[in-house]
Amino acid sequence: xxxxxxxxxxxxxxxxxxxxxxxxxxxxxxxxxxxxxxxxxxxxxxxxxxxxxxxxxxxxxxxxxxxxxxxxxxxxxxxxxxxxxxxxxxxxxxxxxxxxxxxxxxxxxxxxxxxxxxxxxxxxxxxxxxxxxxxxxxxxxxxxxxxxxxxxxxxxxxxxxxxxxxxxxxxxxxxxxxxxxx
Amino acid sequence: xxxxxxxxxxxxxxxxxxxxxxxxxxxxxxxxxxxxxxxxxxxxxxxxxxxxxxxxxxxxxxxxxxxxxxxxxxxxxxxxxxxxxxxxxxxxxxxxxxxxxxxxxxxxxxxxxxxxxxxxxxxxxxxxxxxxxxxxxxxxxxxxxxxxxxxxxxxxxxxxxxxxxxxxxxxxxxxxxxxxxxxxxxxxxxxxxxxxxxxxxxxxxxxxxxxxxxxxxxxxxxxxxxxxxxxxxxxxxxxxxxxxxxxxxxxxxxxxxxxxxxxxxx
Numbered sequence: 001x002x003x004x005x006x007x008x009x010x011x012x013x014x015x016x017x018x019x020x021x022x023x024x025x026x027x028x029x030x031x032x033x034x035x036x037x038x039x040x041x042x043x044x045x046x047x048x049x050x051x052x053x054x055x056x057x058x059x060x061x062x063x064x065x066x067x068x069x070x071x072x073x074x075x076x077x078x079x080x081x082x083x084x085x086x087x088x089x090x091x092x093x094x095x096x097x098x099x100x101x102x103x104x105x106x107x108x109x110x111x112x113x114x115x116x117x118x119x120x121x122x123x124x125x126x127x128x129x130x131x132x133x134x135x136x137x138x139x140x141x142x143x144x145x146x147x148x149x150x151x152x153x154x155x156x157x158x159x160x161x162x163x164x165x166x167x168x169x170x171x172x173x174x175x176x177x178x179x180x181x182x
Numbered sequence: 183x184x185x186x187x188x189x190x191x192x193x194x195x196x197x198x199x200x201x202x203x204x205x206x207x208x209x210x211x212x213x214x215x216x217x218x219x220x221x222x223x224x225x226x227x228x229x230x231x232x233x234x235x236x237x238x239x240x241x242x243x244x245x246x247x248x249x250x251x252x253x254x255x256x257x258x259x260x261x262x263x264x265x266x267x268x269x270x271x272x273x274x275x276x277x278x279x280x281x282x283x284x285x286x287x288x289x290x291x292x293x294x295x296x297x298x299x300x301x302x303x304x305x306x307x308x309x310x311x312x313x314x315x316x317x318x319x320x321x322x323x324x325x326x327x328x329x330x331x332x333x334x335x336x337x338x339x340x341x342x343x344x345x346x347x348x349x350x351x352x353x354x355x356x357x358x359x360x361x362x363x364x365x366x367x368x369x370x371x372x373x374x375x376x377x378x379x380x381x382x383x384x385x386x387x388x389x390x391x392x393x394x395x396x397x398x399x400x401x402x403x404x405x406x407x408x409x410x411x412x413x414x415x416x417x418x419x420x421x422x423x424x425x426x427x428x429x430x431x432x433x434x435x436x437x438x439x440x441x442x443x444x445x446x447x448x
Contacts, residue, residue, distance in 0.1 A: 022239050026238045030238070039247075046252060050256070057390060120232060121236050135232065153423070157395050167193060167225065167228055170232075174228075
């Protein structure tokens with residue numbers, strides 16, 4: 001009886017994790033911007049979530065909690081690689097990306113459709129990680145502010161200001177594309 | 183509010199996450215201010231664009247690999263009598279096994295998310311009360327030195343937190359014990375001032391706790407939340423993932439002074 005309930009708990013948790021796998025992978029892809037790295041992050045995050053499943057507070061948003069773990073794994077792995085000298089400094093990378101003119105987006109159609117998907121994606125990729133993740137969670141994954149705050153382990157006020165600044169940067173980057181296009 | 187402040191609220195309004203009173207004021211302002219109306223339209227346009235951003239789907243192979251890894255992990259973890267309890271953290275490990283035996287039958291209820299049977303709730307409360315009493319007695323009988331109490335409570339809480347000071351301003355640490363707030367483990371530190379008034383410092387895992395924006399008060403270089411409940415004044419703040427709360431029967435100004443003394447030592 002007890003053994004069965006223990007297994008049932010593991011099975012229920014596994015089903016919950018797999019249900020959100022697309023969303024977890026999406027976030028990992030937007031953070032890592034590399035398919036293999038994103039897969040590693042998601043697999044490690046799922047294992048970690050499973051090991052710490054007793055820390056999940058029932059009644060709260062499982063997806064937000066899983067996002068939090070994905071981000072934590074990404075940051076840990078990123079820092080490890082950084083120490084091992086396998087990757088460029090995050091600030092330098094973000095600094096380069098923060099200037100849209102320095103890395104113009106791929107081809108864009110003009111006319112009635114001012115921005116193609118590649119524009120949106122490219123503009124989003126140029127954002128610093130904290131801004132990009134806030135936008136991905138809020139606008140692509142449609143999380144509430146409170147859940148974004150859980151996923152990013154920061155106060156709701158911080159999420160609001162990150163989103164405000166991120167959106168301002170996105171508008172600027174998109175306007176830049178339009179200018180270089182005409 | 184200035185136009186800039188209104189504009190900061192626009193995307194919240196569009197997401198339906200704005201306080202109704204603020205939303206009303208913002209709508210009225212948008213009707214009257216062409217500049218903010220243009221910002222509103224630009225926000226709406228950007229939201230529509232973001233809806234078209236790529237949503238990467240998990241590759242097929244990943245799903246299988248994750249499922250296999252989780253099953254391997256489950257097989258490695260030996261099934262314990264209280265394994266099902268881990269899914270919903272309920273009882274202190276010390277008494278977990280005994281209580282799990284008592285409630286083995288209704289356990290399946292927990293797994294499907296139904297409300298717990300009254301007996302399960304009672305069993306849990308009984309176990310938690312036992313733990314509180316046992317620990318409090320140990321402290322009162324002098325078997326718990328403050329240092330040992332701090333070490334015990336940190337282990338029990340399973341989170342590293344800065345050591346609460348033995349004294350802060352007029353306050354002197356006179357007791358400590360484990361307790362629970364809505365099933366959340368909390369370490370309670372009891373301080374007393376020369377007038378005999380008690381101020382309690384509560385420490386808990388607070389990674390998921392969101393402090394309200396309203397009610398934050400600047401005290402020196404800190405900005406904790408201050409509020410009142412049941413005739414007591416309380417303040418709440420976070421240091422990384424650890425939540426702290428101080429509560430006492432005094433005015434906000436006085437509690438702020440006490441807060442500052444304690445906070446500066448943490």
